[in-house]
Amino acid sequence: MLNPSADPNLEKGIVTQLRGYLAQSDLADDGRLPPERELSAALGVSRTELRKALDVLEAEGQLWRHVGKGTFMGSRPLDTFADIAALARRSNPAEVMRARIVMEPEICRAAAFTATPEDIGEMRLCLARSRQADTWRRYEAWDTRLHRTIAEASQNTLLLGLFDTLNAVRRAVTWGRLRTEPVKPLSDHHSFAEHEAIVDAIEHRDIAAAAAGMRAHLQTVERKLLDRQ
Amino acid sequence: MLNPSADPNLEKGIVTQLRGYLAQSDLADDGRLPPERELSAALGVSRTELRKALDVLEAEGQLWRHVGKGTFMGSRPLDTFADIAALARRSNPAEVMRARIVMEPEICRAAAFTATPEDIGEMRLCLARSRQADTWRRYEAWDTRLHRTIAEASQNTLLLGLFDTLNAVRRAVTWGRLRTEPVKPLSDHHSFAEHEAIVDAIEHRDIAAAAAGMRAHLQTVERKLLDRQ
DNA sequence: AATATAAACCAAAATCAAATTGGTATCCAA
DNA sequence: TTGGATACCAATTTGATTTTGGTTTATATT
Numbered sequence: 204m205l206n207p208s209a210d211p212n213l214e215k216g217i218v219t220q221l222r223g224y225l226a227q228s229d230l231a232d233d234g235r236l237p238p239e240r241e242l243s244a245a246l247g248v249s250r251t252e253l254r255k256a257l258d259v260l261e262a263e264g265q266l267w268r269h270v271g272k273g274t275f276m277g278s279r280p281l282d283t284f285a286d287i288a289a290l291a292r293r294s295n296p297a298e299v300m301r302a303r304i305v306m307e308p309e310i311c312r313a314a315a316f317t318a319t320p321e322d323i324g325e326m327r328l329c330l331a332r333s334r335q336a337d338t339w340r341r342y343e344a345w346d347t348r349l350h351r352t353i354a355e356a357s358q359n360t361l362l363l364g365l366f367d368t369l370n371a372v373r374r375a376v377t378w379g380r381l382r383t384e385p386v387k388p389l390s391d392h393h394s395f396a397e398h399e400a401i402v403d404a405i406e407h408r409d410i411a412a413a414a415a416g417m418r419a420h421l422q423t424v425e426r427k428l429l430d431r432q
Numbered sequence: 433m434l435n436p437s438a439d440p441n442l443e444k445g446i447v448t449q450l451r452g453y454l455a456q457s458d459l460a461d462d463g464r465l466p467p468e469r470e471l472s473a474a475l476g477v478s479r480t481e482l483r484k485a486l487d488v489l490e491a492e493g494q495l496w497r498h499v500g501k502g503t504f505m506g507s508r509p510l511d512t513f514a515d516i517a518a519l520a521r522r523s524n525p526a527e528v529m530r531a532r533i534v535m536e537p538e539i540c541r542a543a544a545f546t547a548t549p550e551d552i553g554e555m556r557l558c559l560a561r562s563r564q565a566d567t568w569r570r571y572e573a574w575d576t577r578l579h580r581t582i583a584e585a586s587q588n589t590l591l592l593g594l595f596d597t598l599n600a601v602r603r604a605v606t607w608g609r610l611r612t613e614p615v616k617p618l619s620d621h622h623s624f625a626e627h628e629a630i631v632d633a634i635e636h637r638d639i640a641a642a643a644a645g646m647r648a649h650l651q652t653v654e655r656k657l658l659d660r661q
Numbered sequence: 662a663a664t665a666t667a668a669a670c671c672a673a674a675a676t677c678a679a680a681t682t683g684g685t686a687t688c689c690a691a
Numbered sequence: 692t693t694g695g696a697t698a699c700c701a702a703t704t705t706g707a708t709t710t711t712g713g714t715t716t717a718t719a720t721t
Contacts, residue, residue, distance in 0.1 A: 238682055249695050254684085270683040271703030294590040302590045305538040313534065332493060344507060345493075361523040361531045361601060365594050372590060467711060478666050483713085499712040500674030665720075674711075681704070688697080 217248055217256045225276065234276035236266075287368065291375035299373045300425040307350065308418040310357050310366060315405045315413035318356035325352050326402045334395060342392075349398060353405070353417075393423055446477055446485045454505065463505035465495075520601045528602045529654040536579065537647040539586050539595060544634045544642035547585035554581045555631045563624060571621075578627060582646075585634070622652055 224246060230236055237245065243253040257274065260266050268274045314322070329349035336342035347370070354366040397420035404412035453475060459465055466474065472482040486503065489495050497503045543551070558578035565571035576599070583595040626649035633641035 239684095240682080251695065257683095268683060269703085270701065271681070273682065273703095290590060290593045294593075298588045298590045301542070301588055302594065305542065305591060306535065306594070309534040309538060313530070328491070328493075348493075348507065359527050359530055361519060361527045361598070362534060364519045364523075364601075365531065365535070365598060368597060369590070369594060372593075468713095469711085480666065486712095497712060498674080499672070500710070502674095502711065663721085666718080667716100668718100669714100669716080671714075672712095674709100676707105676709070678707085679705085682702085683700105684702100685700075686698085688695105690695085691693085 217246075217252050218259050220246060220248075221253070221256045221260065230276060235273050236276065238273060287371045287375060290368075291372045294372060294376055296376055296428065299369070299376055300421070300428065302369055303373070304418060304421045304425065306366065306369060307353075307421060308414040310354050310362055311401065311405070311417035312410055312414035313359065313362065314353045314356040315408055315410045317358040318353075318405050322352060322356035323402065323406050326356075326405070330395075330398055330402060333398070346394065346398075349402075353401070356405070393427070394420065397423060446475075446481050447488050449475060449477075450482070450485045450489065459505060464502050465505065467502060519597075520605050523601060523605055525605055525657065528598070528605055529650070529657065531598055532602070533647060533650045533654065535595065535598060536582075536650060537643040539583050539591055540630065540634070540646035541639055541643035542588060542591065543582045543585040544637055544639045546587045547582075547634050551581060551585035552631065552635050555585075555634070559624075559627055559631060562627070575623065575627075582630070582634070622656070623649065626652060 224242075225236065228236075236242065239250055239253055239257070243250040246253065248256075257266070257268070261268060266274055266276050318326075326349060329345050329352060333342050333345035333349065336345060351366070351370070354363050357363065397416065401413060401416040401420060404416050453471075454465065457465075465471065468479055468482055468486070472479040475482060477485075486495070486497070490497060493507060495503055495505050496507065547555075555578060558574050558581060562571055562574035562578065565574060580595065580599070583592050586592065626645065630642060630645040630649060633645050
């Protein structure tokens with residue numbers, strides 16, 4: 204065995220060797236490279252030395268590692284969770300309403316395409332229950348469920364996820380507002396007719412009317428919100 | 433055994449029996465009740481009959497069920513899909529494009545209202561840089577930044593948060609796709625003209641054109657995506 | 662004929678043990 | 692002192708197994 208200590212740049216040599224390997228080997232789609240134990244054997248170096256070289260490349264930001272997962276080329280993916288509390292802290296009811304008016308009519312438009320008879324049946328159930336509700340709390344529960352059923356009916360899990368996020372923020376932002384409302388349920392609440400028009404439009408596959416109905420409904424809600432303050 | 437058929441309301445009787453059981457038995461914190469097989473044995477009825485009773489209570493919205501999970505009292509929880517990784521796992525590129533087409537044109541419409549001259553300046557910078565990009569990777573970075581600048585210009589932190597969530601899912605879902613594309617940057621890429629039309633519309637406060645431009649742009653992207661596969 | 666029951670099967674989801682993997686400590690040799 | 696081999700750790704993935712609501716089928720029962 205040649206004397207390795209004769210080369211003061213041995214470590215740098217391994218880094219270079221590793222760079223070469225990474226350049227020519229075609230990695231998996233996710234940019235994952237072989238586990239350290241395999242890679243060290245393949246490169247003919249000890250795992251300790253390989254790790255030193257990996258440390259260099261990681262410091263350069265060319266790869267990232269995680270226990271149990273592996274070592275990957277590229278930059279570490281974003282912290283994967285939208286912090287609802289943080290969002291709610293920076294937002295406010297006006298933004299929530301604007302966001303709803305942006306998203307929900309379009310989601311409703313999609314739902315008019317894709318809703319199944321079962322979806323529509325559940326919407327009708329929500330309509331009926333919300334009419335029977337004897338407290339604001341129950342009414343709001345059925346109202347929320349109706350809107351979510353429409354989002355579900357879009358059959359787009361991503362849109363549904365975004366809708367849920369928006370909803371979670373809405374609840375966090377609105378929490379503790381306007382508890383002083385009259386405890387009375389309602390009889391001719393504007394939402395009843397509006398909700399029904401929306402579900403009717405979805406049932407008749409009237410795409411434009413579904414979107415327009417939801418937009419009109421949310422704009423009414425927004426106006427009422429502003430009026431009462 | 434007494435003659436059960438003497439009671440024409442047997443089914444209703446089981447519902448009542450079930451209500452009684454649920455009222456007195458203290459369920460777990462999560463409101464979960466025993467599996468159907470156990471519960472039917474405990475109540476001394478067949479699983480079929482128990483399920484009929486459960487159907488009634490579910491239709492009333494008093495409980496919800498899910499295969500593999502169980503049956504729970506109360507209303508179905510919103511699966512707060514804030515987890516981007518989970519979202520990406522259930523979604524796919526088609527959904528991502530549909531979600532973008534739902535959200536971004538409306539965000540763009542809002543931005544045309546609220547964008548500041550600084551915002552527009554940054555958009556123009558992104559346009560120029562994306563034209564200069566000499567790799568796909570760099571181009572995509574500037575493209576992404578342009579779209580995000582538009583979202584920022586909406587001056588709605590909640591919409592921006594939702595946009596970021598959508599974007600994170602997009603990257604997670606799209607990761608590792610089409611690495612095999614020609615390494616060439618681009619010369620007359622369709623996006624250049626489309627991007628410029630959008631920024632022009634925003635600058636001229638042409639709300640409708642801004643939304644329409646973004647929608648047309650994303651529809652082109654979607655079509656190209658489908659073409660190449 | 663109509664209905665209830667039991668059993669079997671299915672797919673979604675949870676559960677649990679085993680294997681992987683990056684990170685770290687220890688011991689030994691040069 | 693340095694590097695290499697080994698063992699061990701905790702986070703994570705993987706895969707088989709179990710559990711669960713949903714569905715079908717065959718068999719009584721009335």
